[in-house]
Amino acid sequence: MSTVDKQLETVRATIADEVPNRISISDVKYEGPELVIYTRDPREFASDGDLIRRLASKLRKRITVRPDPEVLSPADQAREEISDVIPEEAGVTDLDFHADTGEVVIEAQKPGIVIGRHGATLREITQKVGWTPEVVRTPPIESSTVQNVRNFLKQEREDRRDILERVGRQIHREPMSDDEWVRITTLGCCREVGRAAFILSTPDTRILVDCGDKPGAEDEMPYLHIPEGLGSGATSIDAVVLTHAHLDHSAFVPLLFEHGYDGPIYCTEPTRDLMGLLTLDYIDAASKEGRTQPYDSEMVREAIKHTVPIEYGDVTDIAPDVKLTLHNAGHILGSAVSHFHIGDGLYNVAFSGDIHYDDTRLFDGAVNDFPRVETLVLESTYGGRNDYQTDQGDSERDLKRVINETYERDGTVLVPAFAVGRSQEIMLVLEEAMRNGDIPEMPVYLDGMIWEATAIHTTYPEYLRDDLRDRIFDEDENPFLADQFEHVDGGDDEREAVADGEPCIVLSTSGMVTGGPITSWLEHLGPDPDSSLVFVDYQAQGTLGRRIQNGQNEIPVGGGSGRSNTVSMEMNVETVDGFSGHADRQGLENFVRTMNPRPEKVLCVHGDESATQDLSSGLYHEFNMRTFAPQNLETFRFL
Amino acid sequence: MSTVDKQLETVRATIADEVPNRISISDVKYEGPELVIYTRDPREFASDGDLIRRLASKLRKRITVRPDPEVLSPADQAREEISDVIPEEAGVTDLDFHADTGEVVIEAQKPGIVIGRHGATLREITQKVGWTPEVVRTPPIESSTVQNVRNFLKQEREDRRDILERVGRQIHREPMSDDEWVRITTLGCCREVGRAAFILSTPDTRILVDCGDKPGAEDEMPYLHIPEGLGSGATSIDAVVLTHAHLDHSAFVPLLFEHGYDGPIYCTEPTRDLMGLLTLDYIDAASKEGRTQPYDSEMVREAIKHTVPIEYGDVTDIAPDVKLTLHNAGHILGSAVSHFHIGDGLYNVAFSGDIHYDDTRLFDGAVNDFPRVETLVLESTYGGRNDYQTDQGDSERDLKRVINETYERDGTVLVPAFAVGRSQEIMLVLEEAMRNGDIPEMPVYLDGMIWEATAIHTTYPEYLRDDLRDRIFDEDENPFLADQFEHVDGGDDEREAVADGEPCIVLSTSGMVTGGPITSWLEHLGPDPDSSLVFVDYQAQGTLGRRIQNGQNEIPVGGGSGRSNTVSMEMNVETVDGFSGHADRQGLENFVRTMNPRPEKVLCVHGDESATQDLSSGLYHEFNMRTFAPQNLETFRFL
């Protein structure tokens, strides 16, 4: 008998002790980080509101209770009974019954009403029909990504349950080693912005944190092939943790499955969907630019299938000796500061991922409140000694000034923006500015995946700021549905017409001008001195965006279709930096300053060489902690 | 055609250009780091004294010329002709003809005379008989180790040639990577004394430097199993370099072959023989102490078969991007400071191994004169801020005082000593002291492998100090043959008789009292307050030696044969530290101070935590270089 099976025996015995005799337990197994209890008496189980909580605290595990399939009421009958229980205003749009697990997935416009106060409505459903309800939100703006992911997961349900059971057994295996150490290996993202990839390892466990590309340097992948990377095979990795969906963190996650990885990916639910959107676009762009696709779209589906979504604040076992907790990072939708608790109080490491320390219109500022963190791996994008950003209020005034000036010249304002990240922030600024009359009403064209990304934002309002969340639920108040937002879907002819037409604002990907529709826009608008190009986010070294910022005035356009021209850059080029998704130097320092307790060691990564070194030396002098500006390919040992 | 074969084509063309037409070349191939040229005209080749040198400088390779087997004169005839050429006083003891390679191995008491001035006699031999002479020394003291190694290598000649050809092709393969980096991974020996094991890696090459055990902590092996160790298989290592034969550097080298390693071991010839001696004894001791043998003696033979011996100062290609040069380390016979030149002027790393900076009776002080070293990995055994040793003159006086005092009490002087290392130094001190009348003439018993190790020393006098080398060749002057030295070979009865008999001196292994005959000696002598136990070398933490030094007065004896008693320790315990094989703090600083140029970075290893940290901080403050006291399991990147 394997150690996991032995351990499950003990768990079963404990459950038998705790659960009253009248409730019969038919099976107990692991599914990913959760312990699933099958019962022949789901109604009785549900009637004791505290039983699950007691079991969870006794077993120190996350627990899900499911009815034994044999005791379920028929789906048709259950459908009617459920409809009777859920109030009308919940806006149920779909009920999906899965007889194999006794789960019913309820898609509703207002999930909170389906759940009820402290889960009362859900318990009532279980008591009535036996089925276990699971609630998802109906996207307020239709999102093909969300729909595709949900359909795909529904279709792959069985496969997914096998994966989760395997992952569950892996997580709950017996630790093998008596040694105690914690190490971080840098496979990328050191003294550079991009190709984030770190291995966090203990004697028992190896976790890959992020696996991204390097914008502007397509051939510089993370060093996956070195022995301490995937050198001894992708199966040497126990888990992948994805801090957020930006490609410099996620682009090569699907590739892992091509290399034979078959384990879990832990991230938030929006990160999963955004990763799907962005990586599919990533391989599509590679094809269009005549590069070899780094992997097939099948691998993106594998990645989605292997994702175990977790919510902010949930402490989750991801290995026998590692607990993971994700916290809001304030950077993009679903972005997470990832906190690892290792051993039983042995050591704690937090990876900041990309963070924004102050609140923005979209998000609360990054969480930095952990019971313990000995080592912090901190992004340093704006860690340079002079990297202080304008206050967002000033930035908004500045942006509105540029828009007004351009409008008066009859020009067009072109904003290169990441589909996911600042686009939605800028949309909120523009919507309010027009509403308040700070800038004239004019169309705002959204090109590339910005519209789709916005739809995903509205699907997960619990990841947004409170007031914004509330507005989204009120259709008349949803700022993303304002009339002026136009989705560009007519291709290059539409772009040319827009560019030659009335004054307007264009938000287009890619955010660093490395490809995508922004190139078309530049072809049409570049030579127009009345129009303005406005950078609102970080431009990495080696990208065209950075070169334009630095004054390059001949720019290549065309591309995919074989043309390879240049246009002369006559546009008014402006940088309005307060909208960055990244904390500035002050924000990074504040993030560390306000931690309590502060970490003993900080590794400054995800920044140019000078930014990481400046931040490292700044934190050392200010807080008297051990700080490092690692290089790629190094291994640091803690403990 | 492989890249090696293409490259060999070019080499052949160059040789054809350089060699006069009258000399016909029948084959050119790699054997280990050497290029072997087979010729049908060995005599003509040998007659041009400068031809090989010209080829070597043109091809930048080490070159060996061998006769095509078809043109050899018959062995019987050659034997006579060779005997005619070599002067009588060379003392030839064996001639061994190998028709497959056209080599004749000449074993002689005075190899220098066989070689002749600038190799004149050797060339004369080739001209006369066609065979290529190779000269080895007849051990002045019979050594079963040397004899076994030589017989074994003779018997495995064919296998060995296959190995060397394979190694040669590996060395001369085309480098694959455009990346440039140099890394050191610590698998052991950091903040501890023992289990030396480092991986030096470039994008193309991974070299394991040393692979030893940890005295006093048998279960603490080097971290070979981690991914960046042998995690992706022992064949991921291209070469092993062994700095010297002490078990804390060599014990697990044979184990590599059990793990599937099949590549070369680079070290000096005496290191090879001593490694054979010490590792065989190591597994033997494990059995005797009831531990599992870490590997079979067959693996020791594999290690010997895979050894490519190199001489001090010879620059040797060991990988497409790495040249190795060994230099005298002054620590034990054949010990080497190992200098790695990486890329074409890209980077240089030196591993000190264990060093003695000042001259001793046995050896010149360690070499620290390299054209370039950017990073030095430096031993720190006595790196602590107070680790200053007594001057050897004072130590000798001190040792003589203890001997005289003990003699006057009618006691016995017991010296725990490494078989290889300080034993021979102490023998030289004792021989001179008795000759000069500083101490009374009395027997000096050599127990454990000391006698055999001494025989190996006399086989390789070119690794000893000049004056000692000269004395060894003169039988009447050979200090190791002095009458008072007695080889203990009668077992425990003999020991008891000696211990109960007249005053005498006993040198016995193991040097840190972790096992071996020293235990018997302590059983007999421990309770005798008139006798003295004298420590002359470093006692690692966790060893019985260290505990006795620290005052432990109940000591376990017996052991192997099932008994497990203790005796009370009444002996006079003394530490005379000036004989250490290791540089003291001053010596380590001097080693660095007198380097020119000095390294940019120093990694302080092979010392207790405080010793490495003290040395690291001392070197930083004194020389303003970047210094580190690494932990095990870390990876440092240079470049």
Ligand SMILES: [Zn+2]
């Ligand atoms: Zn790969």
Ligand SMILES: [Zn+2]
């Ligand atoms: Zn990001």
Ligand SMILES: [Zn+2]
């Ligand atoms: Zn990033």
Ligand SMILES: [Zn+2]
């Ligand atoms: Zn040594």
Ligand SMILES: [Zn+2]
């Ligand atoms: Zn050593």
